[in-house]
Amino acid sequence: MPEKQIIEKCSAVIQWVSSVNGASPRRGYIPTSIRMGNNVEMPFVGLGTGGMPSSEPEIDFAVRTALDLGYTHIDVTAGFHATIGAILKEYFELGKLSRKDIFITAKLPCTSHGRSSVEKSLRSQLETLQLDYVDLFLINTPCGVQIYRLKLARAIGISNFNVDQIQRVYSTAEVKPHNLQVEVHLHWPQKELVVLCQSLNVCLTAYAPIGSPGQLPKFGVEKASPLAEPLVLMLADKYKKSPAQILLRHLTQRNIVVIPKSTNAQRLKENLDSLKFTISDIDMEALGNIKPKRRVYTYIHRRNHPEYPFCELDDEEYPITV
Numbered sequence: 001m002p003e004k005q006i007i008e009k010c011s012a013v014i015q016w017v018s019s020v021n022g023a024s025p026r027r028g029y030i031p032t033s034i035r036m037g038n039n040v041e042m043p044f045v046g047l048g049t050g051g052m053p054s055s056e057p058e059i060d061f062a063v064r065t066a067l068d069l070g071y072t073h074i075d076v077t078a079g080f081h082a083t084i085g086a087i088l089k090e091y092f093e094l095g096k097l098s099r100k101d102i103f104i105t106a107k108l109p110c111t112s113h114g115r116s117s118v119e120k121s122l123r124s125q126l127e128t129l130q131l132d133y134v135d136l137f138l139i140n141t142p143c144g145v146q147i148y149r150l151k152l153a154r155a156i157g158i159s160n161f162n163v164d165q166i167q168r169v170y171s172t173a174e175v176k177p178h179n180l181q182v183e184v185h186l187h188w189p190q191k192e193l194v195v196l197c198q199s200l201n202v203c204l205t206a207y208a209p210i211g212s213p214g215q216l217p218k219f220g221v222e223k224a225s226p227l228a229e230p231l232v233l234m235l236a237d238k239y240k241k242s243p244a245q246i247l248l249r250h251l252t253q254r255n256i257v258v259i260p261k262s263t264n265a266q267r268l269k270e271n272l273d274s275l276k277f278t279i280s281d282i283d284m285e286a287l288g289n290i291k292p293k294r295r296v297y298t299y300i301h302r303r304n305h306p307e308y309p310f311c312e313l314d315d316e317e318y319p320i321t322v
C-alpha cells in the first residue's frame with residue numbers, strides 16, 4: 001500500500017479510537033486538524049470572531065496577530081467580512097499565506113434561509129471577503145446543496161441543531177452536513193450530540209469553548225465559569241498550562257474543533273498552543289465526569305419558534321413569552 005494511504009488509514013483509525021471512548025490520541029501523535037466526511041481537513045483550533053468589539057482596529061489587530069502566530073482557521077462573523085477579507089488579500093499578495101493554507105468558515109444569516117437566497121448570500125459574502133470559495137458554510141436548511149455543487153464552499157454544515165433536528169436533516173439531505181457548530185464546553189459537554197455526530201461522521205465545532213466567561217456575570221455568581229472549576233485549576237497546575245488551555249485541550253482530545261474568541265495577543269497564543277500537550281486518559285475521564293451546568297447561548301428571544309432547538313431548557317427559568 002502506498003505510504004500516503006497508510007498514513008491516511010492510521011490517522012482515521014486514531015480518530016476512530018479517540019471518538020469511541022474519548023481516549024487521548026496515541027502518545028506523541030498530536031493531530032492539528034480533523035478530517036470531515038468529505039476528506040476536507042479542518043484545523044482543530046480556529047479564531048472565533050463573534051463577540052469581538054465592532055471597532056475595526058481591534059478586529060484588525062486580533063486577526064493579524066492570530067495569522068502571525070500561525071492560526072490557520074477563522075470563523076467569520078457577520079459584519080467583519082470586509083476587514084478580514086482585506087487582511088487575507090494583503091497576506092496572500094505578500095506571500096505570507098496562500099489560500100489553501102487557511103480555513104474560512106462563513107454563515108448563512110437567518111434572514112436568508114429561503115432556497116433562492118442561499119447562493120446569493122454566499123456570493124455576496126465571498127465578494128466582501130475577496131475570496132472564490134469558503135471552506136465551510138454553515139446553514140440551517142438542506143438547500144445548501146447547490147452552493148456545494150458550485151464549489152463555492154468546500155464543505156457545508158449546520159449550527160444550533162438538536163439531536164432530533166440533526167437526524168431529520170441527515171436522513172433527508174442530499175449532501176449530508178459535514179460539520180455541526182454548537183455550544184460545547186466543560187459545563188455544557190453535549191455528550192449525546194457528540195456521540196450522534198461522530199457516529200454519523202459529522203465533525204463538531206465547539207463555540208464558546210472556554211464557556212464564554214465574559215457573559216457569565218449575567219447569570220449570577222453561582223454559575224461559575226469553567227475557568228474557575230477546581231479540577232481545571234488543579235490540572236492547570238499539574239500540566240503547567242493555563243486553565244483555558246486545559247478546557248480547549250479537553251475538547252480537541254474529544255475530537256472537537258474549537259473556535260475561542262480573543263483580542264488579546266497573549267491569550268491568542270495560549271489558545272493556539274493548547275494543542276501542544278496531551279491530557280492523560282484518567283484526567284480526561286475526570287473532566288468528563290463534571291456535572292453539566294448550563295448553556296450560555298439560549299437564543300431565548302426565539303423560544304416561540306416551532307423549531308426552537310434548545311428543548312432541554314427549564315420552563316420556570318425561561319418562561320415562554322408571547
Ligand SMILES: NC(=O)c1ccc[n+]([C@@H]2O[C@H](COP(=O)([O-])OP(=O)(O)OC[C@H]3O[C@@H](n4cnc5c(N)ncnc54)[C@H](OP(=O)(O)O)[C@@H]3O)[C@@H](O)[C@H]2O)c1
Nearest residue numbers: 048049050207208209210211212214244260261262263267
Ligand atoms: N454559531 C453560533 O450560534 C455561535 C454563537 C456564539 C459564538 N459563536 C462563535 O464562537 C466564538 C467563541 O465564542 P465566545 O466568544 O462566546 O466564547 P469563548 O471563546 O469561550 O470565550 C471568549 C471569552 O474568553 C476570553 N478568553 C479567550 N481566551 C482566553 C484565555 N486563554 N484565558 C482566559 N480568557 C480567555 C475572551 O476575552 P479576551 O478577548 O479579552 O481574550 C472572551 O471574553 C465566537 O467568537 C463566534 O465566532 C458562534
